[in-house]
Amino acid sequence: MTLLELCPSLRAAARPRFDYDVWPATLRCDEDGRPVVGGCGLTDLADQFGTPCDVVDESEVRAHAKAYRAALPRGEIAYSSRALLTPAIAGWLAEEGLSLDICSADELETAVRGGFPASRIIAGGAVKTREELAAALAAGVGRISVDTFEELAWLASRVDRPQQILLRVGLSDELEQAFGFPLSGGAEEAWLRAARHQHLRVVGLHCHVGSGSHEQALAALTGFQDRMRAAHGLVASQINLGGGVSVEKARALAETSASLPLPALVARPNLVVEPGQGVVGQAGVRLVRVMAKNTGSGSEPSVHVDGPLPVVGADVREVRLINRHSLAADVPTRLLSRPRSEHHAPADSAFVPLPQDLRAGDLLALPGVGAYAHTRAAGALVAVRDGLATRM
Incomplete structure (x- = not known):
């Protein structure tokens, strides 16, 4: 005692x-x-x-999911499954209205077992294998993030129905050498190649900012989308800034996005962020x-x-x-x-x-x-x- x-x-x-x-x-x-x-x-x-x-x-996970959705009411919260994923957690997040970013076939299988809607899954991950791409197509995921011309060519040879894709881009030389299409030219060529395929639909850009500024990345990607619209008549509706975003940062990004100047009659892109640590x-x-x-x-x-x-x-x-x-x-x-x-x-x-x-x-x-x-x-x-x- x-x-x-x-x-x-x-x-x-x-x-x-x-x-x-x-x-x-x-x-x-x-x-x-x-x-x-x-x-x-x-x-x-x-x-x-x-x-x-x-x-x-569980209550804490759900509370943070709600806080993110409230901070970005006109955007989308795609939970990063790399942080922690089980079928139960997938079920909680599905009920809270989040989307899900997965980076492997195992994570995709876990999400499906948890009843997560495939339409709200983003198949991300850098330099995916053909098996991972095939699993994503078989599951009917809503979006696939493409970061190499090889991935783009493989998808173009396999898809037989409309498939939404994101183009993963790098904003710095270091990121461009690692993965992603550089905005200096590679991203434009990738978008044009995808546009020539009857089933591939580029719906947005995907960027992992890392230690850089999310606000600068948002401005750069918005500007690139505007240039593609003006030069080629191509329009995408989403900008995905990846992870490293707190609830406070999500709120600030919502304000920044709303204040960016856009041409008249051009719809403002839908902002997507992928928190992991901040949720669980x-x-x-x-x-x-x-x-x-x-x-x-x-x-x-x-x-x-x-x-x-x-x-x-x-x-x-x-x-x-x-x-x-x-x-x-x-x-x-x-x-x-x-x-x-x-x-x-x-x-x-x-x-x-x-x-x-x-x-x-x-x-x-x-x-x-x-x-x-x-x-x-x-x-x-x-x-x-x-x-x-x-x-x-």
Whole structure:
């Protein structure tokens, strides 16, 4: 029995345990002070599903999907499936009215199993194989993003019914060398070739901005579309700016798009963005158990846990002890995952503040791991909502 259990009034004096900006909005503590997400106690989930374990809050995913749609009411939100995709998540996003950007045949199969409408799927991904293109055609996806002349030629030789395509373009020399048609000439030639085929319909441009400016990319792509209309009478209705777009950025892009000058009687392009982290990142919590604790050469404590760390180094935003209350001071602690392979590859590590009295068997929770973090080594993937937990 802990001191806090003997003297509940001491809880008011204990330091705040959670930074609520990085946890799902459903996080609360029950009457015993145990953290609860989606109506499910995290310690109970660790007992039921074992550790390591990744927990995804369905309500949080849906709330972020709604926030993106509200930020871009006249545009389109196409969730980036690379962040995290299961049939259940595909179903949630379909019900919330999102579209879906997939980059492999496996992701396409997962989306279809989740009941996601094929008409709202974009088959993206750089330099696709013929098998991936064939799978996209067989599934009847709404749009295929084309980024090489080889892909364009293969589609032209296979499609026997109208197929919408996006032309993936690069805005810099670095991007043009990697993938995508350069706006300096390649994109125009690709558009003209597609226009000569009776079944291919170029409906828009697709661009992954990376670390550049989404606003500059939007202006450049809008200008290119206008030049193609004026020079060749070709019209496209969409501009897809890819990922890396927060809710706030989506709202700003909507305002920028509305303010761009266009010729009279020319319809404004429909803006598409592909968030991943912004939809599922904060919805995920990883549960790991302390396996051992020792003191390193620099006298700092080192703690080994039974699962992988979601990110490396200073990007670990918060780690919390959740199976008991500790009044011990937090000290800088080296957190170590298990080695990534049987050949003793280096373990992931991070320095984080953890209670000085941490010991083997303690349960730790790491928030913000919903995107780009789940692997087989992370154990079970569990959806929670309204007190119900389901393995995904």
